[in-house]
Amino acid sequence: MMRRLLPFAALALLIAPAAAAQQQRGPMTEPGAIERLKPGQFFWAPQIAPAGPVTMIVSLKTQRAYVYRNGVPIGVTTISSGKPGHTTPTGVFTILQKKVDHKSNLYNNAPMPYMQRLTWDGIALHAGALPGYPASHGCVRLPMAFAKLLYGVTSLGLTVVITNESLVPEVAPAASPVPSAPSDGHSNNAAFSWTPEVSPTGPVSIIVSGRDRRIVVLRNGKQIGSAPVMLDVPVANTEAFTLRAVDADGAHWMRLPLPDGSGKDGGELTADERTKGHVPDEFRQKLEGILAPGATMLVTRETLATSGTGSKLAVLVTDSK
Known part of the structure; x- marks a missing residue:
């Protein structure tokens, strides 16, 4: 549809x-x-x-x-x-x-x-x-x-x-789940990586994998950060967001309607939805420090290694030829 x-x-x-x-x-x-x-x-x-x-x-x-x-x-x-x-x-x-x-x-x-x-x-x-x-x-x-x-x-x-619509069914709760966004923190001791010097400038893209329970941050197509993410509810559908603004109330993520009809209609990610995902406090602070309007976030139920159809899910493209 x-x-x-x-x-x-x-x-x-x-x-x-x-x-x-x-x-x-x-x-x-x-x-x-x-x-x-x-x-x-x-x-x-x-x-x-x-x-x-x-x-x-x-x-x-x-x-x-x-x-x-x-x-x-x-x-x-x-x-x-x-x-x-x-x-x-x-x-x-x-x-x-x-x-x-x-x-x-x-x-x-x-x-x-x-x-x-x-x-x-x-x-x-x-x-x-x-x-x-x-x-x-x-x-x-x-x-x-x-x-x-x-x-x-x-x-x-x-x-x-x-x-591409996944061919692999996944059990979801009876209630309609909401996407998880990396806003609230959890244990400061959780392991994460943060190497912004790998790509000092450029557009920021964030990928949250429901199956991996992991968040990956790319800048200009290169990975600069990765951390575990705790999800209060499973990710049922892939959803995409673009960052409209950052102000005293926090980050304003706008939902992009996906062409395959999955996910929800457009509109802003609500405060309640943002609290459904949790990343390490220090990682969250570092991520917030580089966010600017135009950043993109993709929340997917698929693993970052392969998609549900068996195709390669390309997340990192760093080598030039």
Whole structure:
């Protein structure tokens, strides 16, 4: 179900036909408009949120990608991800490299216009053919016009989340559980690592794993911290958040509706929800010291080693080639 993303329905967006570069205006006024997008079509409305940090979420299940700026959806597009044998990895990535006119180093110099690299072993966002089903060698193909527009609003270090509905069922409590966020502390003696010097600057991404009971902090795509996390309730669904602001009341995390329909609708993570997860006091203080608007947090029930489908869940991408 895609109807959890109805914030788009009230917006006047731009729609691009599959076989033409010309764009025509069309308000999203009815449910199901996103689902009815044909291969190569997209919506784009950057004027809805003119400034702020950008985050992208890709749904392999629905073959759609969503772009948020300052926590507000500004675009959605059809995609074509990896075909069987060349599946697109799920997880949290950062844009490592950008190039307008790029040729594949692995597949006979195949053109990859408006390439935005997610891994050094060949996974990237780029313009390409969209037949209406997964057909790439692992990359996420985008419509040419959308790839160009997206390229214009992104920067190195931007967070890209790639999701796929888990095929492994997990027992959850009868009551609807809430996501866990690293806000409250527990024993100061709990072991954790904190090495901010590994990556002194750049966008911050936080991943909380329900199965591992662990939190990992990345800055500019490199791990700078890790700690155990105590959860009052199991994590039932993957949820993503972007940090809107930090003030006297604490951190204001905005929930990003996921394209696969999992999790909750948008809105701010409540104080009650923040108290459901606990990390070491010293670790929490260090983490709060580097948080700034635009930080991204992904709360997942999956392990950080592998996803529920057996695919690699990419969390760390640090080596360059």
